[in-house]
Amino acid sequence: MSIGSAVLDDSVEPVVPLGFEIGGALVAVVWLTLLVGALIGVVRSQTLSGAQRVLWMAAVLLLPLVGALAWWVLCLVGRSAARGRG
Numbered sequence: 037m038s039i040g041s042a043v044l045d046d047s048v049e050p051v052v053p054l055g056f057e058i059g060g061a062l063v064a065v066v067w068l069t070l071l072v073g074a075l076i077g078v079v080r081s082q083t084l085s086g087a088q089r090v091l092w093m094a095a096v097l098l099l100p101l102v103g104a105l106a107w108w109v110l111c112l113v114g115r116s117a118a119r120g121r122g
Contacts, residue, residue: 071096074104077111
């Protein structure tokens with residue numbers, strides 16, 4: 037089938053690439069949310085010194101996925117430990 041100058045083959049399923057694009061966009065949104073949330077958490081943290089804050093910011097920015105996940109995991113572990121003590 038021909039539409040304008042583009043030729044569409046009936047064997048090509050156009051929904052699959054669209055699904056991958058939507059899935060990729062969702063993954064990107066989740067990743068950016070984790071990254072921005074980690075950066076905000078580092079800046080707003082009252083338990084970090086200046087040097088620790090700089091190191092965490094560097095970790096989150098230079099190793100975006102690993103740094104952001106490490107921040108969130110350690111943040112959650114710290115909160116659960118604080119609940120256990122208090």
